[in-house]
Structures are given as C-alpha cells and as structure tokens.
Amino acid sequence: MPDCPALFIGASASHQGKTTVTAALARHHTRQGRRVRVFKTGPDFLDPMILERACGSPVYSLHLSMVGLDACRALLAKAARDADRILIEGVMGLFDGTPSSADLAAAFNVPVLAVIGAHGMAQTFGAVAFGLARYRADVPFHGVLANRVASPRHADMLAQAIPEGIRYCGHLSNADDMTLPERHLGITQAQEIAGLDARLDRAADAIAQTALAELPPPVRFEDATLEAPPRLLNGLHIAIARDAAFSFIYPANVDLLRTLGARISTFSPLADEPVPADADALYLPGGYPELHAATLASNARTRASIAMHVANERVVVAECGGMLYLLDSLIDVEGVRHGMLGMLPGNASMQRRLARLAMQRLDSSHGPLMGHTFHYSTLETTMQPMLIARHATTHTEGEALYRQGKITATYMHAYWPSNPAAAAALFRGEPL
Template sequence: MPDCPALFIGASASHQGKTTVTAAIARHHARRGLKVRVFKTGPDFLDPMILERACGAPVYSLHLWMVGRDACRALLAQAAREADLILIEGVMGLFDGTPSSADLAAAFGVPVLAVIGTHGMAQTFGAIAFGLAHYREDLEFNGVLANRVASARHAQMLSEAIPQGLRYCGHLSNADDIALPERHLGLTQAAEVTGLDKRLDRAADAIASTTLAELPPIVHFEDAAPEAPSRLLDGLHIAIACDAAFSFIYPANIDLLASLGARISKFSPLANEAIPDNADALYLPGGYAELHAARLASNARTRDSIKQHSDNTKPVVAECGGMLYLLDTFTDIEGKRHQMLGALKGHATMQRRLARLAMQRVDTLHGPLTGHTFHYSTLETTMQPVLTASHATTGAAGEALYHQSSITATYMHAYWPSNPAAAAALFRGEPL
C-alpha cells in the first residue's frame, strides 16, 4: 500500500483562491527539493496549467464520475509511489456538485484544507470554518486558511474567531500580490501571465509563514494500477493542434493515445504551421480560438493543409474551439464576423453570457464516453447530429455530435480514458 503525505484544498465557494493556495503550497515544497504531484478535481484545463508551472509535473484530473473511482485510485496510487507530496485542488465549494469535492476527498481519505476568502468578513469566518469542518462526519478536516486578508488587525480578528478544536493554518494577505488573473473561461493561461514564476515564488514565500510550510499527514492509498488497453491505434500518426488558441487538452487523453499505439506530433495553427504530411488523423482541441479568430482565418498554410487532410478523407476530431475553427463563419464578442475554414456548415456567435456548463456523457457503440461542456458561444447549423450527449445527473439532452465527411465535431470535451475503444474509433474514422 503506497503511503504519501497528501492534502485536499477545498473552499467555501468558487473564487476563494484555491488555485493560488494550491500552487503556493506546491511551489514551496518543490523549492525544498521535494517531488510534488498535483491533481485537479473535475474537468478543468486552465487551473492545471498554473499548477503544472508550480510543481513542474503534468496535472491530471480526478473525478468520481468523469474519470471513475477505479481510475482515480490508480492515478493516486501511482503518484504516491513516486512523489513526496500529493495535493488535490477541489472545484467550486467543498460540498457543491454530484459528486462533490468532499465526496472525492472522503473516498480516498485525504484530509481537507478549507480556503476562505475573507474580504468584508470578520467573526463570520469562524462560523463558516466550523460549518465546513462539521458538515460531514466522514471527512477528515485538516484546517482552515484565511485568504485575501486586508491587514494585521484583520488577520488577528480572523484567528480569534476560530472555534476551539479547529486548526487555524494562517493567512495570505492582499498585499502579497499573488492573485491570479482571470478571463471569461476562468484563469488566464499560464503562458500568458506576465511574471508568473515570480508570482508563484511570492505565493510560496507567503505560505512559508503558515503551518502549511510543513508536510501534511501521511495518507495510505490503496495499491492499484490501470489496465493496459489494447493497441487499437498501433502505428497511427496523430497530429494535434497545440498553442494559445488550442490548449484545452487533458494529459490523460494524450497518454491514452500513446498507450493505444499512436505516434503523436504537435503543430501550431497560430504560427501558420502545416499539418505534418504523413499524419493519419488530426485533433483540433478546444481553447481560445475565439480570441484569435482573425489570425487563424488568415493563416493560409495551416488552412490549406487542413483542407487537404480532410479532402483525403483522413479523420479529424474537433472539440469546442476546434469546431468553431472549422465552421463557415464566426462572430466575435465585439460583433465582428470572420470567415473561418469552411470545412463545417454553420456559424457561431460569441456571447458574454455562459451558454452551457455541464458534465456530459455520450452513449456510443462501444459504451458510454464521459466528458464535459463549457462554452460562451452558440451555434447555428444545418448539420444533423449523429449522436446527442446527455447530462450526467439529469439525463437531459446535451451537446450534439456532428459528422461531416471525415470530420467529427462537438462542443463536448471528451475524457477518452473513460472509453478507449470509442476514442480509437474516433481517430480511425469509424462510426461511434
């Protein structure tokens, strides 16, 4: 049974600073020379980019529904065998969602640190901390951290408000200048944050003055290993668009393609790079294509190589922003209309209001494939869905999955390890 110090970083709600705190703890211990492995709860692409910079290793998703309990167990066991510290960042508030962050922490016995943003708050901090600590008896509660504290006097008031028997781990101050910038889908991508490493180092310096400077309790993880999938993509060469416009990629998805036998290469549409001539299949992931629509539309070398690839009926898998890139036209948030690649019939319009956010599954010929959707654009198209995803908890109709020529496209971001056979079918151009 692999043992490793571990801590689950939850919060009272979203926007309390979980990612900043997790990154700070990771960078602090990594600077001590420890090997730190960080996980993110649920579907997320942006937080893991920051956390990877903080700890120096890829950040994988854990979720009892999307990833699955057994797969989560295997990922944690592998990390425990290799690392000196495991950190898991939660999602939303500690008890929000089905399954919740608390469900994940309880399932694997990982003690919880609660982060509470304290702007406009004093003694109520103690009440919220007490409620988080005692809401569920099956949750091991490690302590509470006050974030965005205004002054030394404010910090004193917060610490004095903690009920007896509840561990106060300290505070982070507004003056530390460590908060991470955000945009419409969440945090700004790590590569676009000016001075990110200096910011992470300041955060680590701040953590050094709290009890979190020391390692958390040791957790005994159940030994487990993932099943090796059949090499269903043996010898297949898959090209993946990868840059600031196409960056929403689960590391586990790429690992799966490699374990299925595929050879992976990456190229940048933003840099006007062509798909490798010998690529058998193409993956256009989501990202911030909407922020780069004009440049993407004008990059003729990439456009022509994608057209040639699809004209040769080679498989294309396009998710969310990747699908927008292939449409006839796209209207950005300022109302400007752009001609896109024209490989798919339809027009998308960016809006300021969230269009859809949900965990979803699509039932394929190979069984269910899990994932999620999160987008601000709407789509008008004459294409008819070949499949329609369903909401994870309500069963309501979700995102459409379209197939035109050799292109499979959808707003849904699929977690391919949930169904390796379905993932292999996508890249072989076979019906789902």
C-alpha cells in the same frame, strides 16, 4: 500500499483562491527539493496550466464520475509511489456538485484544507469554518486558511473567531502581486500571465509563513493499476493542434492515444504551421480561437494543409474551439465576423454570458464516453447530430456530436480514458 503526505485544497465557494493556495504550496515544496504531484478535481484546463508551472509536472484530473473511482485510485497510487507530496485542488465549494470535492476527499481519506476568502468578514469567519469542518463526519478535515486578509489586525480577529477543535493554518494577504487573474470560468492561461513565476514565488514565500509550510501526515493509498487497453491505434500518426488558441487538452487523453499505439506530433495553427503530410488523423482541441480569430483566418498555410487533409479523406476530431475553427465563420464579442476554414457548414457567435456548463455522457455503441462542456458561443448549422450526449447526472439533453465525412465535431470535451474503445473509433473514423 504506498504512503504519501497529501492535502486536499477545498473552499467555501468558487473564487476563494484555491488555485493560488495550491500553486503556492506546490511551488514552496518544490523549492524544498520535494517531488510534488498535483491533481485538479473535475473538468478543468486552465487551473492545471498554472499548477503545472508551479510544480514542474503534468497535472491530471480526478473526478469520481468523469474519471471514475478505479482510475482515480490508480492515478493516486502512482503519484504516491513517485512523489514526496500530493496536492489535490477541489472545484467550486467543498460540498457543491454531484459528485462533490468532499466526495472525492472522503473516498481516498485525504484531509481537507478549507480556503475561505475573508474579505469583508470578521467573526463570521469562525462560523463558516465550523460549518465546513462539521458538515460531514466522513470528510477528514485538516484546517482552514484565511485568504485575502486586509491587515494584521484583521488576521488576529479571524484567528480568534475559530472555534476550539478546528486548526487555523494562518492567512494570506490580499496583495495583488500574487493573485492570479481570471477569465471566463477560471484563471487566464499560464503563458498569458506576465511575471507568473515571480507571482508563484511570492505566493510560496507567503505560504512558507503559515502552518502549511510543514508536510501533513501521510495518507495511505491503496496500491492499484489499470489494465492496459489493446493497441487499437497501433501505428496511427495523430497530429494535435497545440498553441494558445488550442490548449484545452487532458494529459490523460494524450497518454491514452500513445497507450493505444498512436504516434503523436503537434503543430501550431497560430504560427501558420502545416498539418504533417503523413498524419492519419488530426485533433483540433478546444481553447480560445475567438481571441485569435483574425490571425487564424489569415494563416493560409495551415488552412491549405487542413483542407488537403480533409480532401484526402483523413480523420479529423474537433472539440469546442476546434469545431468553431472548422466552421464557415466566427463572430467575436465585438460583432466582427471572421472567416474560418469553411469545412463544416455553420456559423458561431461569441457572447459574454455562458451558453452551457455541464458534465456530459455520450452513450456510444462501445458504452458511455464521459466528458463535459463549457462554452460562450452559440452555433447555427444545418448539420444533423449523429449522437446527442446527456447531462451526466440529470440526463437532460446535452451536446450534439456531428459527423460529416471523416470529420467528427462536438462542443463536448471528452475524457477518452473513460472509454478507450470509443476513443479509438473516433480516430479511426468509425461509427460510434
């Protein structure tokens, strides 16, 4: 069984600074010459971009439902064999959701650091820390870190408020020069943050002044691997749109395509690059096409190549923003209509409030395919769903999956390793 020092970074709620703290720890230990592997709890694309920049390695998702217990165990075992330190960033508050961050930490006995945003708080900080540490006896607890602290005096008050028996790991100030800016459900994409590496270095400098500068005790992870699926996509060439407009891609999804035997290439619609002429299938992932709608609408070379791909009856798999790109038009939040590719009937409208956020389960003929959805747009279309996903825990109706010709489109972001056979069927254009 591999051993590796590991820490789970949870929080009292969302927006407490988990990503800043996790990235600071990753950058600090990377600068010490340690091999750091970072994971993100749950379905997230934005935070992992920052965490990857901080540690220099791809950031994979862990989630007891979407990824599955056995796959989480295998991912952690591999990291423990390869790395000097494992960091896992939680999602929302420590005990929020089903399954929660606490459930994941307990399942693998990874000690929890609770990040508490201390702005506007004094002695109550101790009560929140006590509640997080004692709420569940099965959750191993490492200690608490105060974030966004206003002054040395404020820091002293917080430290004195901590009850006996709970480790106080120190504090980070409320300095804006290391805070990561936010958009929608999370931070801005890594490539959009000016001076990101300087921010990460300043955050690492700050974390080096806390008790977290040292490695926590090792965690013993069960040695585990998953059986490789059959090579159901052997020899298939899959082109993936990848740039600032189409960047919501799980590393595990691309790994799976390669394991299934596919050859992967990438191209940029924003740079007006064409789909490779020999591509058998095209994957248009989610992202922020609404922020680049005018450019996407005017890039004729990409448009013509996708039209040719579709005319040749080759497969297209489009998720969320990728689906919006295929529609007749996209209306941005300012009310400006942008002509899209016109390869699926329908129009999408961006709005400032969240339209849907939920874990999803799509029951296919190959079994359940897990994933999630979050989007700020609404869709008007004459297309009829081929399948409809369900909320993963409440089982209420979720996102529709449309099939028109060889195009499969949905708002759902699927986690393909949850069902390799269903993923292979998608890229072969076969019924689900």
